[in-house]
Amino acid sequence: MEWWKKSVVYQIYVKSFQDSNNDGIGDLQGIVSRLDYLEKLGVDVLWLTPIYKSPNDDNGYDISDYYQIQPEFGTMEDFEELLEKAHEKQIKIILDVVFNHTSDEHHWFKESQSSKDNPYRDYYIWKEPKEGDVPNNWTSCFQGSAWEFDANTKEYYLHLFSKKQPDLNWQNPKVRQECYDIMNYWVDKGVDGFRLDVINVISKDESQYYVDSSIKGHKVCANGPHVHEYIQEMNQKVFSRKELLTVGETPAVTIEDGKKYAPLDNSELSMIFQFELMDVDGGETNKWSDQRFILKDLKQIMSRWQEGMYQKAWNSLFWNNHDQPRCVSRFGDTSTALYHEKSAKMLAICLHMMQGTPYIYQGEELGMTNVPFKSLNDYRDIETYNSYKQLVEIEKKVAHEDMLRYMLKSSRDHARTPMQWNKGKNAGFSNQTPWIMVNPNYLTINAEDEINNSNSIFYTYQKLIQLRKTYEIIILGKYELIMKDDENIFAYKRLYKDEEMIVYCNFSNQEVGYDPSILNDEKILIKNYEKHQKGILKPYESIVFYQKSRA
Numbered sequence: 012m013e014w015w016k017k018s019v020v021y022q023i024y025v026k027s028f029q030d031s032n033n034d035g036i037g038d039l040q041g042i043v044s045r046l047d048y049l050e051k052l053g054v055d056v057l058w059l060t061p062i063y064k065s066p067n068d069d070n071g072y073d074i075s076d077y078y079q080i081q082p083e084f085g086t087m088e089d090f091e092e093l094l095e096k097a098h099e100k101q102i103k104i105i106l107d108v109v110f111n112h113t114s115d116e117h118h119w120f121k122e123s124q125s126s127k128d129n130p131y132r133d134y135y136i137w138k139e140p141k142e143g144d145v146p147n148n149w150t151s152c153f154q155g156s157a158w159e160f161d162a163n164t165k166e167y168y169l170h171l172f173s174k175k176q177p178d179l180n181w182q183n184p185k186v187r188q189e190c191y192d193i194m195n196y197w198v199d200k201g202v203d204g205f206r207l208d209v210i211n212v213i214s215k216d217e218s219q220y221y222v223d224s225s226i227k228g229h230k231v232c233a234n235g236p237h238v239h240e241y242i243q244e245m246n247q248k249v250f251s252r253k254e255l256l257t258v259g260e261t262p263a264v265t266i267e268d269g270k271k272y273a274p275l276d277n278s279e280l281s282m283i284f285q286f287e288l289m290d291v292d293g294g295e296t297n298k299w300s301d302q303r304f305i306l307k308d309l310k311q312i313m314s315r316w317q318e319g320m321y322q323k324a325w326n327s328l329f330w331n332n333h334d335q336p337r338c339v340s341r342f343g344d345t346s347t348a349l350y351h352e353k354s355a356k357m358l359a360i361c362l363h364m365m366q367g368t369p370y371i372y373q374g375e376e377l378g379m380t381n382v383p384f385k386s387l388n389d390y391r392d393i394e395t396y397n398s399y400k401q402l403v404e405i406e407k408k409v410a411h412e413d414m415l416r417y418m419l420k421s422s423r424d425h426a427r428t429p430m431q432w433n434k435g436k437n438a439g440f441s442n443q444t445p446w447i448m449v450n451p452n453y454l455t456i457n458a459e460d461e462i463n464n465s466n467s468i469f470y471t472y473q474k475l476i477q478l479r480k481t482y483e484i485i486i487l488g489k490y491e492l493i494m495k496d497d498e499n500i501f502a503y504k505r506l507y508k509d510e511e512m513i514v515y516c517n518f519s520n521q522e523v524g525y526d527p528s529i530l531n532d533e534k535i536l537i538k539n540y541e542k543h544q545k546g547i548l549k550p551y552e553s554i555v556f557y558q559k560s561r562a
């Protein structure tokens with residue numbers, strides 16, 4: 012079996028993990044200094060958010076040089092040291108590569124913009140105006156038109172994200188080769204794989220450039236006409252050289268798409284990272300709402316993916332990442348210290364007992380929560396700012412107070428505040444004021460306390476990682492939803508050879524019952540309350556039974 016099917020990935024948002032040189036910004040040496048911690052947790056792979064040179068319009072997702080390390084993160088020597096020291100601990104490293112777009116400060120774009128006959132012109136997507144205006148009405152993911160006019164050459168370039176993130180033209184074989192060369196450079200350095208940013212939007216449908224659409228640009232461009240050809244080519248030119256973990260970030264995909272992107276024959280990607288679940292609590296203005304999810308919807312989405320991908324393709328498992336709010340605030344309960352702890356553990360158990368490769372987002376293993384940002388000034392994220400401007404000031408669709416409330420629920424910045432290491436200054440992240448505020452709850456939620464408490468959330472994650480290494484049923488078992496219509500309990504079975512696992516998760520703050528008669532000679536693999544009373548689940552209780560012979 013491929014190593015990445017048995018692995019657990021830990022995502023590091025480099026800017027906020029650990030600062031080693033006291034400039035208020037996390038860096039590579041900071042990660043080196045925390046490798047013992049990661050080893051103790053037991054994770055197999057680290058996913059580093061982009062570490063390349065970037066003007067930081069979108070925190071590194073706007074790359075100006077793929078061959079250089081962002082100076083505020085350190086040097087190439089620092090990266091090599093990190094890779095070597097991680098490998099000594101059997102921890103692998105995957106890099107985040109952004110190939111749908113570059114920074115407008117990348118030399119390819121500067122050349123491209125300089126004149127219509129520059130050899131790099133065709134590296135990007137340039138279109139003539141339509142009747143003196145934008146070619147079509149596509150909007151960027153970060154609000155406003157997806158087209159930016161260039162006064163020098165009098166054409167528009169496409170940017171599905173910010174205007175400082177021009178889209179590359181994947182139709183151009185030279186662009187494709189540049190991207191493969193970049194990946195091969197890092198593979199030669201010894202990296203173990205890649206996370207490919209919005210990789211399913213790279214192939215645009217030429218026929219749509221002058222056609223209006225009712226949905227956002229990146230959704231129109233998702234799963235375009237040549238995307239599988241390109242990913243197969245990438246696979247042949249890069250992935251097939253070594254057994255790499257390749258995870259494609261793929262917004263707006265169906266299960267049918269998923270089967271094509273991450274088939275078991277490894278002809279494209281190892282796995283996809285898809286977001287259907289992340290829309291479960293969206294409102295009229297998408298993520299900007301204060302709606303809470305409905306458990307039945309959540310169960311339905313997760314179960315459909317578990318069943319649909321089984322023995323066909325491979326999926327990632329996650330509750331949050333650097334683009335999402337904190338999962339314990341969103342799907343758990345932070346209203347009391349007890350519920351915080353129980354619900355954080357329950358969510359971990361619920362996810363880690365499913366099929367797929369689990370991703371832990373930094374601080375999730377401590378139960379880090381959303382942040383009580385007070386005003387607009389506390390935020391740093393371009394998406395949050397632009398959405399505020401668009402919805403409150405331009406469209407006047409949402410009132411200022413409402414938007415602040417929505418931001419408190421959904422902003423990407425909740426995930427991006429410094430890792431909470433201890434009760435010291437700035438939570439032990441840096442001696443200098445960090446680039447974004449520290450969540451004031453670091454005095455009660457921090458790694459040092461978690462490690463000193465044998466009953467902590469941290470140890471639940473540690474145990475879940477160990478269980479995945481011990482029980483093959485967790486990796487390969489067939490998934491079966493039970494208690495489908497229950498509004499409080501998420502319960503499912505995993506079936507493998509003659510073994511069976513039953514997972515119960517109470518998503519409510521009420522005591523609820525289940526039918527214990529399906530258990531015969533069970534043992535308990537993991538639970539989040541000291542004592543379990545058969546047939547009853549206390550608030551946010553979760554328990555996993557395992558039985559050798561099926562009932």
Ligand code: NOJ
Nearest residue numbers: 069072109172208209334
């Ligand atoms: C997805 C990344 O996860 C996100 O942080 C970024 O803003 C966009 N892609 C654009 O690169």
